[in-house]
Amino acid sequence: MAHDRAAVRGDRTEPAHRRGRSTVLQQHRDAVARVVRAMRDRLDEPWTLSRLAQVAYLSPFHFSRVFRLVTGTPPGRFLSALRMAEARRLVVSSRMNVTDICTMVGYSSLGTFTTQFTEQVGVGPGRLRRLDAAHGDRPLEHVVAGGAGPEEDEPPGGVVTGTVHTPAGDVRLVLLGLFPTPLAQGLPVACTSVTGGGPFAVTGAPEGTWHLLACAHPEAATVGEVLAGARDPDVWVGVADAPVVVRPGRTTGPLAVRLAPARPIDPPILTGLPVLPLAARP
Numbered sequence: 001m002a003h004d005r006a007a008v009r010g011d012r013t014e015p016a017h018r019r020g021r022s023t024v025l026q027q028h029r030d031a032v033a034r035v036v037r038a039m040r041d042r043l044d045e046p047w048t049l050s051r052l053a054q055v056a057y058l059s060p061f062h063f064s065r066v067f068r069l070v071t072g073t074p075p076g077r078f079l080s081a082l083r084m085a086e087a088r089r090l091v092v093s094s095r096m097n098v099t100d101i102c103t104m105v106g107y108s109s110l111g112t113f114t115t116q117f118t119e120q121v122g123v124g125p126g127r128l129r130r131l132d133a134a135h136g137d138r139p140l141e142h143v144v145a146g147g148a149g150p151e152e153d154e155p156p157g158g159v160v161t162g163t164v165h166t167p168a169g170d171v172r173l174v175l176l177g178l179f180p181t182p183l184a185q186g187l188p189v190a191c192t193s194v195t196g197g198g199p200f201a202v203t204g205a206p207e208g209t210w211h212l213l214a215c216a217h218p219e220a221a222t223v224g225e226v227l228a229g230a231r232d233p234d235v236w237v238g239v240a241d242a243p244v245v246v247r248p249g250r251t252t253g254p255l256a257v258r259l260a261p262a263r264p265i266d267p268p269i270l271t272g273l274p275v276l277p278l279a280a281r282p
Contacts, residue, residue: 031056031063032070032265036078040264043083044106049075072182073267081183083107084120085229085268091125092132092228098125120270122187128227136224141173143223144193157190158205158246160212162255164238166197172216172236176257177271178205178244184213185270195219200257205246212240214257215269229268237262237269 035055039047052075053063067075083105090101099110107113118124123131135143164174173195177188190205202212216236217226238259244252262269 028066028070029265031058032067035063035067035075036082036265039079039082043086044104046106047079052079071265071267077183078267080116081120081185081268081270084117084185084270087113087117087125088121088128088270089228091128092136092224101125120185122185122271132224132227136222136227138223140217140221140223140226141195141219144173144175156204156248158207158248159251159253160190160202160205160244160246160255161200161251161253162212162240162257163199164194164197164214165256165258166216167236167260171196171219172259173219173221174200174214174216174236174259176200176202176212176214178202178210178246179213179271180208180210182211182213182239183267183270184215188271197259199254205244205252207246207248210244210246212244212255212257214238214259215262216259229270235262235269236260237266 035052038052038055049060049064052067053060056063056066058066064075067073067078071078073081087101087105090096090104091098094101096104098114102110102113105113107116114124121128160178164176166172166174173193174197175191175193177184177191179186179188189208189210190202192200192202194200214237216238218234236259238257240255240257242255244255246252
């Protein structure tokens, strides 16, 4: 009987413990979501860590840890990504000049803005507009399918293999790329695409440790929509379950990439993944 009572106590305590952890995690997510909304609404403001922490009702030190735990990204880098995502949208979808866009997203120096834009998006504002003018109306699947080139043109390197797991529903074009950081920004060091869920192989991967990031767009998406940065819930996003260590001539994997609709607290996708490097080819 004593053993039975202990078992009952354990059964009662464990769910309560899990519920407590779940409640704290949800509180953290709510705090981060509140901060991200404030960032999005006032991109031009000079946000500091202390001000962001006040929005979250947390101390700066605790807020920084919580924000990174929830989003996988430090607050300052997340804010920079939000600013560049809005700048990219304006460059592609409006006729505003770059100086006005720079000011609107919180930059006082055009030079700094242009440098950051080029590093995070993968091309400069002017080049992005020209890419959109040349390829924006084309179906995304045509650009990706038509730009891979013959197999012998692939650069030497390793191969990363795995399986994409997608939510039930419509079939999507899945774009996968290897990046130096957990943020999908800049040009991927290697990339590929698949339609729907299933196996994939990223070839020509350079030696090093990379993050395999993925996004999925509706089959009807155009290059212009991807370059402008479609917002959730139109886009599914996912990341491999571990960083990828690539060695020349070797195959790494299999890895699992699970896609889900993008959430407001997910870092924005700044790169066009395969779209930019493929569309930029002559």
